[in-house]
Amino acid sequence: MSEVISQSPISPVVTFKPAPRVGFVSLGCPKALTDSELILTRLSAEGYQTSKTFEGADLVIVNTCGFIDDAVRESLDTIGEALAENGKVIVTGCLGAKTLEGGANLVRKMHPSVLAVTGPHATQEVMDAVHLNLPKPHDPFLDLVPNSFGIAGIKLTPRHYAYLKISEGCNHRCTFCIIPSMRGDLVSRPVGDVLGEARALFEGGVKELLVISQDTSAYGVDVKYRTGFWDGKPVKTRMLELVQALGEIAAPYGAWVRLHYVYPYPSVDEILPLMATGKVLPYLDVPLQHSHPDVLKRMKRPASGEKNLERISRWRELCPEIVIRSTFIAGFPGETEAEFQHLLDFMHEAKIDRAGCFAYSPVQGATANELPGMLPLEVREERRGRFMAVAEAISIQKLHQRIGATMQVLVDHAPALGRKGGTGRSYADAPEIDGVVKLLPPEKISKTFKVGEFTRARIVGVQGHDLVAVPV
Numbered sequence: 001m002s003e004v005i006s007q008s009p010i011s012p013v014v015t016f017k018p019a020p021r022v023g024f025v026s027l028g029c030p031k032a033l034t035d036s037e038l039i040l041t042r043l044s045a046e047g048y049q050t051s052k053t054f055e056g057a058d059l060v061i062v063n064t065c066g067f068i069d070d071a072v073r074e075s076l077d078t079i080g081e082a083l084a085e086n087g088k089v090i091v092t093g094c095l096g097a098k099t100l101e102g103g104a105n106l107v108r109k110m111h112p113s114v115l116a117v118t119g120p121h122a123t124q125e126v127m128d129a130v131h132l133n134l135p136k137p138h139d140p141f142l143d144l145v146p147n148s149f150g151i152a153g154i155k156l157t158p159r160h161y162a163y164l165k166i167s168e169g170c171n172h173r174c175t176f177c178i179i180p181s182m183r184g185d186l187v188s189r190p191v192g193d194v195l196g197e198a199r200a201l202f203e204g205g206v207k208e209l210l211v212i213s214q215d216t217s218a219y220g221v222d223v224k225y226r227t228g229f230w231d232g233k234p235v236k237t238r239m240l241e242l243v244q245a246l247g248e249i250a251a252p253y254g255a256w257v258r259l260h261y262v263y264p265y266p267s268v269d270e271i272l273p274l275m276a277t278g279k280v281l282p283y284l285d286v287p288l289q290h291s292h293p294d295v296l297k298r299m300k301r302p303a304s305g306e307k308n309l310e311r312i313s314r315w316r317e318l319c320p321e322i323v324i325r326s327t328f329i330a331g332f333p334g335e336t337e338a339e340f341q342h343l344l345d346f347m348h349e350a351k352i353d354r355a356g357c358f359a360y361s362p363v364q365g366a367t368a369n370e371l372p373g374m375l376p377l378e379v380r381e382e383r384r385g386r387f388m389a390v391a392e393a394i395s396i397q398k399l400h401q402r403i404g405a406t407m408q409v410l411v412d413h414a415p416a417l418g419r420k421g422g423t424g425r426s427y428a429d430a431p432e433i434d435g436v437v438k439l440l441p442p443e444k445i446s447k448t449f450k451v452g453e454f455t456r457a458r459i460v461g462v463q464g465h466d467l468v469a470v471p472v
């Protein structure tokens with residue numbers, strides 16, 4: 001019997017477009033079932049949702065059985081049904097490994113339009129096929145789950161980088177956001193637990209630790225910055241002390257610490273010296289959302305646009321190499337053309353290195369939907385387009401300034417020990433959301449590089465949002 005499995009995601013995803021949905025049919029024995037569980041766990045951790053029906057899914061995965069004729073027939077029928085009702089189908093499991101006389105793959109022969117076919121125990125191949133055909137939603141807060149790292153548990157990211165979640169929930173009430181209503185107010189994890197997990201991850205081979213939360217700068221507010229303990233020493237539950245300690249723990253492993261979701265509170269200035277001295281990466285992911293004070297007020301955002309501009313220029317004085325990433329919303333309810341122009345002017349002045357922008361989308365349950373002045377979708381989209389044109393020009397201009405520089409690059413892909421080239425990222429590129437460094441084959445025959453290791457590379461060009469470099 002085939003059954004479409006429906007499963008809630010690990011946590012609800014707040015994005016401005018609905019999370020991609022995957023239909024899943026699991027056939028066969030308990031071993032096949034555990035394969036299905038692994039795939040579903042990965043999907044869920046990456047923010048995909050599952051669909052009860054083929055029609056309601058953006059893509060369908062069929063985990064097949066090839067043990068007896070009946071099972072083969074049932075698997076082939078299920079694939080046919082999924083193709084007819086949905087059209088986008090990935091096949092995995094035992095039947096996926098079956099070949100006909102002459103070596104042709106049985107599933108491909110019977111159903112040539114399937115997107116991909118793998119054998120059993122092929123979670124990574126299945127995920128690769130899903131990513132190719134249905135890009136994953138970005139939400140590092142969800143992308144953090146589980147590789148085994150001792151007390152750090154199971155991580156689903158590649159072995160060389162990991163997300164470290166420092167708190168849950170949020171004390172703000174931004175009008176476009178429903179996270180507080182789903183996850184409640186800020187609850188900071190004990191500082192000793194966070195630091196213990198960080199060390200376990202570095203011990204396990206993590207070379208880049210990505211600190212995440214809903215509001216990293218608010219860490220410890222809920223516990224009044226109480227003093228915790230780690231390694232027998234007192235440490236305050238506060239962003240500065242946490243970041244200082246993370247930098248110290250990372251140093252012997254030569255690992256990177258990258259900060260996400262940092263709000264531009266005055267206290268953030270204190271961590272800039274740590275960036276300037278290389279204790280943590282000079283990279284800040286600061287979700288600004290807008291620049292105009294009135295829009296920010298309607299959004300109920302902390303901090304006003306003017307202060308943000310001052311703050312950013314102060315950060316650049318304290319640490320000239322800092323890379324700032326941010327996200328914005330265009331076409332928020334009531335946004336006038338003048339307010340939008342203010343945002344474009346802000347971008348020209350603040351020169352945000354990496355910026356993303358959503359056209360406002362009324363997430364169900366968000367109080368902003370009741371604000372007067374909802375703009376037509378065309379206007380919201382058109383403003384998003386204009387914003388992105390400015391943001392991309394700034395970003396590309398900044399990338400061009402790197403030509404000729406030699407940068408440290410963490411290698412993400414390196415077939416044949418890098419002899420054919422590969423890809424990696426510099427301090428300026430967070431995984432999944434920023435560009436990459438495309439590594440050319442090294443000029444020196446003796447030079448090799450491996451996934452999860454650092455290499456130095458000379459920047460020789462720019463390709464879209466990516467740098468092109470020669471390993472040295």
Ligand code: SF4
Binds near residue numbers: 171172178179180
């Ligand atoms: S700061 Fe605002 S946008 Fe971010 S989680 Fe809290 S309420 Fe939502």
